[in-house]
Amino acid sequence: MPVIAFVSPKGGAGKTTSSLILATQIAELGQRVAFIDADPNHPVKTWAQDGGAPETMTVISDVTEDDIDDRIDEARQHSNFVIVDLEGTAATIVAHAISAADFVVVPTQGSQLDAEQAGRAFKLIRAQERVAQRHNPGFKLRFGVLFTRTAVAIQSRDTTYIRKTFADAGIPVFNTELKERAAFKAMFSYRRTLSKLTKAEVSNLDKALDNANTFAAEVLEVLKKGFQEVTQETTQEAAQ
Ligand SMILES: Nc1ncnc2c1ncn2[C@@H]1O[C@H](COP(=O)(O)OP(=O)(O)OP(=O)(O)O)[C@@H](O)[C@H]1O
Ligand SMILES: [Mg+2]
Structure with missing residues (x-):
């Protein structure tokens, strides 16, 4: 069953927030989700400690760089x-997790400085891809960039420009932004x-739920069909 790792060497890029949104949305659809909280600060273990996680979601936090590959395989x-x-x-531990993943999400905020930091995540992904290619020459590790914390009102010029830069470099980007x-x-x-x-308790909850649902649905589509097809379909729908 698919393993999705959230990777960015940049602190505060939105990994924990976006991974928890994805996990809870999928778990609330009734799917069994294992959440591996491999951050030594264990933010998701703390989040779950009052019993607020969906019934079908388990949080595993006692992982180390020595056993994360095995723990991922076991959870699978x-x-x-x-x-x-x-x-x-x-x-x-990040490199080990990438090597055990089927798909990597690279969250980034929509500024040029943040996008440059995302480049460090691509290097990590490529490095693990090359290791895997020693045994499996055609292997490609699938990944996608997710813009996070973008402005609600309009798409900023920065984000539009960075999207284009990624597209020109052949880097897949989710249509949905958190x-x-x-x-x-x-x-x-x-x-x-x-x-x-x-x-x-919180304003604009319905809009946040919509956003979270659209994000989870796009990840599921991309896992099933691949990036290009989903992006093309969405672009065609938007043009109609
Ligand atoms: N879409 C969002 N809307 C509002 N706040 C957000 C959003 N995404 C992230 N944040 C806030 O930004 C901060 C950093 O987010 P988060 O902890 O998810 O990043 P991270 O990449 O996991 O950080 P770290 O590298 O420290 O683990 C947090 O305060 C979080 O609440
Ligand atoms: Mg985090």
Whole structure:
């Protein structure tokens, strides 16, 4: 079952927020999700400690660089999806997790400086791809860039320009952006899933839920069909 790792050596890129959104959205569809919280600060273990995780989601946090590959393989046996949140460095554990993943999401904020940092994540991905190619010459590790914390109102010129730069370089980017939303922060303050927050607690909850659903749906589509097809379909739909 697919293993999706969230990778960016840049601290604060949105790995924990976007991985938890994906995991909880999929788990609330009834899928069994194993969440591997491989960040030594264990933000998702803390999030789950009040019992706010969906019934079908388990959080595994006692992993080390020596056993993360085995723990991922073990989790794969018992779940429909394995989602891995990693620390914001280029530590060895990150390389091990990438090598055990089927798909890597690279979250980045929509500024030029952040996008340059995403380049360090691509290097890590390529390095693990080359290791795998020694045994399996045609192997390609699938990945996609996810813009996070983007402005709600309009797409900024920065983000539009960076999208184009990535496209020109052949780097796949999710159509969906995770917008800057209070609800995405509130998940951590209240230690609940988005669907268990209330309108009294946080503004624009329905918009955040829509955004989270669209993101999860796009990831599932991309896993099933591949990036190019999904991006083309969405572009065609938008043109109609
Ligand atoms: N879409 C979003 N809307 C609002 N706030 C967000 C969003 N994404 C991330 N944040 C906030 O940005 C900060 C960094 O996000 P997060 O912790 O998810 O990044 P990270 O890449 O996991 O960081 P680290 O490298 O430290 O693990 C947090 O305060 C988080 O609440
Ligand atoms: Mg994090």
